[in-house]
Amino acid sequence: MIFLKWRTNSEFVNVLNHLEDESNENIIDHDHKNDNENFESAMETSTDEPIDTNTVLLPLNVAVSSHGECCICRKVLKSGLCTVSELDRDFLFIKSNIFIEKGSRCCEEHIVNGRLHIDALNQIRPNKTVKSSFSSSDILIWFSKFRDHCNSISLFDFSIPFYMSDIDCYNLTGISKDHFNHLSEKLSNSSMQNSFNRSIRNALGLFLTKLRLELSNKVLTTMFKFSNPKAVSRILSTVREALSSEFVPQYLGFQSISRQDVINTYSSPLATRLLSEDMNTVVLVADGTYSYLQNSTIPQVRDYLRIACALVNAYRSSAISSFMNDDIIVTKMLENLHEPNLLRVRINDEILRWVDGDASQLVNFPVLSIDQIRTITVGVFQLKQARSYCEEHCSTTHLDNRADFPLQICVNDPQLIRIRFKSRHSNTKTYYTYISFSTQDILNSCCDCPGGDRK
Structure with missing residues (x-):
């Protein structure tokens, strides 16, 4: 122009x-x-x-x-x-x-x-x-x-003055431009050097794009204008070694953070109250379900995992956040810790009859506030899963369409309902969820799934 x-x-x-x-x-x-x-x-x-x-x-x-x-x-x-x-x-x-x-x-x-x-x-x-x-x-x-x-001109140029937009940088690398600049400064202290065909910043951009998008080396060769996939492989290896030595130790492992920082930044008051009487206690949850890989043909996977974890620790916000009603949730959970679920007792002891119904018949069902819902679901995890639960019962992902929820109303007690859900882990299993309610609140609930009787 x-x-x-x-x-x-x-x-x-x-x-x-x-x-x-x-x-x-x-x-x-x-x-x-x-x-x-x-x-x-x-x-x-x-x-x-x-x-x-x-x-x-x-x-x-x-x-x-x-x-x-x-x-x-x-x-x-x-x-x-x-x-x-x-x-x-x-x-x-x-x-x-x-x-x-x-x-x-x-x-x-x-x-x-x-x-x-x-x-x-x-x-x-x-x-x-x-x-x-x-x-x-x-x-x-x-x-x-x-x-x-x-x-x-190159669409994938991370060199100074770094004209790439912030959203493009995030889409390619998973971090913002400011975080990319910070990370590249870490590598400037490593053994990596700028060469005639690539800068440290472009090498880092190549590595993060590979880590985030899982593109083949052939595709990366075209995107970043390298001579051949072997050159890309050498650069990935160099950046991996530099990040493992200069960046990962600062943001991963017990040596990278103090005990008090763990308590102040990464501990949930809700979990601390549930598991300890001392609020100065560190609550650590270790889940290694998907971290086992016994394959010697890809030995770099451990380094990639450590780098990804360090990037999350350094540039992502904490996955744990507190809400104003956390104290209410903790108090309710501790009070019911050793108490039986009375709704489950009633369902097991009484002979209840059920008829099919729909939402139009539940005019007395309470309209709940967000705090009431969080109290029931003990946080937001189940709320985030709600859409996927609903989509399993809809013909399309548009939730305005009619959903196939088998809703039944108790003949003995019109303020007791049950809904049949599919199991998250097996398509052949279904469970009933029971809800007892008043016009103001949810009184009790239970489910036929394992652990579904917890209040």
Whole structure:
């Protein structure tokens, strides 16, 4: 689009026509000479004759240019001055048609590793429009810069100044741009070095993309423009070793965190009250159900697992969160810990008759608040599973359609219902869930599944 704006500028077109006329004149002047003379003349023209110095005036959007004012945020500069690099000045002109004059200054906070941060580039606005003179040599130089820029464009470039959007970075790597910058700084202290065909940051981006998306090395070769899958394999191995030595020990294992930090950050008051009388106790739950892999052909899996766990610890929020009604839940659970489920006793002892029904017959069923629901489900885990439970009984994933829930109402007690559910673990098993209710609240519940009688 920028080139199109230039190409439709009348004065710029005159420059191109002038260059074209000169080229045609050279062809006519040498039309009767032999090939050797043409070659020698071309060599003399390219090396000895000066390029035409005629100039053309072009309107330019110019940013603030001052040694005492930031060209980005326009604050008065007193200390921490930085000069905008030529690379950033060229990129901004190509990208946004805003020209920053040579020697312009900016605040130190806008610079990351010697380059302007992408947010700073997006913040720059033109201060005025001026007409500047360009010679044919200047035009050719800018053509060269345009060509170099187009050839260097890559959709998967993690190098500074890191123009990738935050959402694209997250979709590829699973972490934000700020977290990626933090992680790349960790690797700068490792044995990894930048090479002519890949930077540390691009190598890290390649590794995280592999870890998150499980793409084959052949696909990654195409995405990141490497020569062959073996080069990708070598880079993955190098990054894995660097992360295992420089990053994982800081965010995984007992040596990476203090006991008090575990209590303050990762312990749930609900679990602590249930399992201990001392609130300063660390409650540790270890689940290794899916962590066993006895296959010597893929020995790196352990390293990948440790790196993934360290990334979660470093850049993801805690999976445990407290709610205002946690105390109510704990109190209720402790009170009923050794008490039998009276609804289960009633179902086992009485002969109850059931008839099929639907929701329209349950006009007295209570409308529950979110806190009441959390008290029943003891947190939000079951709430997150509710949609998948419902979808199993719907013809489509649109829950507005009619759901096939076998609902039955007790003839002996209209405020006692039961619903048949499929087992989560076996399609051949079904269970009944019983609910006793009033017009204000759920009085009791139980289920035929294992552990379903807990209150």
